[in-house]
Amino acid sequence: MKVSELGQFGMIDVVAKMIEESRDSRVDSWHNLLDGIGDDCAVWKGDTANQLAKVDCQVEGIHFNLNIITWEELGWKSLAVNLSDIASMGGLPCYALVSLGLPLDTQVEDVVQLYKGLLKLAKQSGTAIVGGNMSSSPHVFVDITVIGKTGNPAGKYLTRSAARPGDKIGVTGWLGTSAAGLEMLTQKLEFEAQISACLRQAFTQPEPRLAEGRLLIEKGVKAGTDISDGLVADLGHICDSSQVEAVIQSELLPIRSEVVEAFGERSLQMALSGGEDYQLLFTGRPEVIEKAMKVSKYPLTVIGDIKAAQTGRTSSIVILDSKGSRIEPQKTGWDHFKRR
C-alpha cells in the first residue's frame, strides 16, 4: 500500500503505535515524558518547568510557492508555524534549530532574506537560534525544531484532550483571513490596497499567539490547539482527543470585514475550512472564558459549545446558521498524502 492510499493520519497512527511499543519506562527520558506524539508539542518534565518541543517543515511546491511568497516572508512563516504550536500549549519558546534544503543555484541573497525574516520573529518572540544544518536538495525545504517550556510555576499546559461538555469554544483573532490571502495570491486577484495588504499579511506573516496562550492558561483554560488545518479540522482533533462533540454558531465566527468585502458569501467557508490562520482554538468553562475575554488585549470570541458525545465520530461537529439550520463545511482538513 502507498502512503497516498493510507493517508497522512493513517501513516502517523502506524508510526505512533510502533513508537509506543518501543517505550521503555526504565529509561529516564521515557519516564519523564508527559505527552509524546499526538498533541501540538511533545511535553516532558524538566527540573523547574515542563519542556516543550515541536518540529515542522515547509516544502517548496507543497507548503509554499516562491512565486507568491518572498524569501523573507518564508523565513518568518517557517518559524511562526512552529511557535504557534508552542503558543497552542500556552508555552514560552526558548531555542530553535533550523535545517535548510537548498538547490545549488539558490541565490545567497535569498538565504540572507530568509534568515532576515526568521530572525525578526525570533527576536520578537525571545527565541534563540542555536543550531542548524544546510543541505543541498533538489528543492527548497525549511525544517525547524523549536524547544520551549511551560510559562507558569505549576507547569500547566493546554491539551487537545481537556475539552468537557458544557465548555464554551473560543478562538483568538479572526478566521479565514489566511485562506483569503492564499486565494488572492494564487488567483492574482486585485483588491484595494488596504484589503490586499491585510490578506497578504495574514497568509505570509502569521503572528503566533504566544501571549494569548499563556493568558488562557493563567485564567484557567485547559483545552487548546492552534488553527493550522482549518477550524473544522482542528476542532475535530479536540473532539476526537476529548471524546466530545461540538456545536458552532456560524454567525458568531469572527471574520474580518476585508475578507467579507473581497469574497462575500464565500468568506464563511474560508472561516470554517481555511487553514493556516495560526489562531488559537480553545475550550473552557463559561466563567473562565469570560475572565480571559475581559483582560485580553487581543480579541477572543466565543463561537460555540462543547456537548457530550452521542453520535459517531463522523458527525462530531455541527455547524448551525442563525436560523438553526445545519451548514456543511466544504472541506474538513488537509491530508498531505492524499493526491489532489
Next chain:
Amino acid sequence: MKVSELGQFGMIDVVAKMIEESRDSRVDSWHNLLDGIGDDCAVWKGDTANQLAKVDCQVEGIHFNLNIITWEELGWKSLAVNLSDIASMGGLPCYALVSLGLPLDTQVEDVVQLYKGLLKLAKQSGTAIVGGNMSSSPHVFVDITVIGKTGNPAGKYLTRSAARPGDKIGVTGWLGTSAAGLEMLTQKLEFEAQISACLRQAFTQPEPRLAEGRLLIEKGVKAGTDISDGLVADLGHICDSSQVEAVIQSELLPIRSEVVEAFGERSLQMALSGGEDYQLLFTGRPEVIEKAMKVSKYPLTVIGDIKAAQTGRTSSIVILDSKGSRIEPQKTGWDHFKRR
C-alpha cells in the same frame, strides 16, 4: 552569487554572523547559551545539567541512494549521525523529533522499515522519539533533531576549540571503513562474505560512540569532534577552532584488515579522507589519553600530535609516512554546495 559559488561553509558563516548580531543577552535563552552555531551541538545551561541539541538531515540523492541502502538501514543511520554529534560532545541523548519528507508513492511498509531501524538504535541508546512530522515531498528526506545533556555532574563537554600544543591526537575504532563500504556498494564490487558484511555494516549502520565520548570526558579529555566529513576535514575543524596545527603519522592510522584486503594501497586515502565513519576524534594531554586507553573496552588509537600554529591555515595538517615524507590527502572534505 549562488550558494554553489559561495560554498556550504561560506553560507554558514554568513548566516552565523546574522544570528550572532541578533543575539540579545537580556533574553534568558541567549543568556544561558554556552555554545551556538559552530560546534557539533548547541549547548545551553539547564537547571541540573547542560543541555545539548543537534539537527541533521539525510536527503535522497545527496546523502543516500535507496538502491544501495535499505529503508531499515536508512532509519538507523539517520538517527546515528545525530547521536554521533551528541557522542562527540561526550553527552547523553534524551529525546528526538523526526521530520520525514515522503513522495506520495512511497510504500507504507518502507516507512515502517525506516522506523524499525530508527527505533532499534533509539532503544539501544536510551533516546525517546517524542515528536515528528510527515510531509509530502518530491523526494525522501529524513531530518532529525536530538536533544541531550551532559552526562557528568560538572556539566563538562568536549569542544573543537580545546586542543592545545603538546596534546596527543586520538581516534576511536577504525578509519575509512565506511568509505570502503560506500565504494563497494556503488561500484557493485564483490568480496568474500565476511569482508563484504564488515564494509556494508560500517557504511549503513554506524555505531555512535556514546560510551566512549563520556569515558573521554571522565578521564580529562577536553577536545573532540566526530568524523563525519573525513579525518583530515574534521581534524581541520579542530585546528581552526583551537588555532593549532596537527601532525599525523600515517602508519599509526587504525585501518581494518578487511579494508586493506579489499582496497590495498587505496585504504590509506580512505582512512585520511573517507567520511561517515562516525568515530570520535579527540586530543588531550599524553597522560590523559593513556588513562582513557587503559580502561576503554573499545579501541582508542593515538595517531599524531598537536603543535603550536606557525604556518597558515592551508597547511595546518601535516601527514607523514614512516620515513618522515609528507603525504597529501586526495580530498580534504565535503562541501554540500560545490558542484561535482
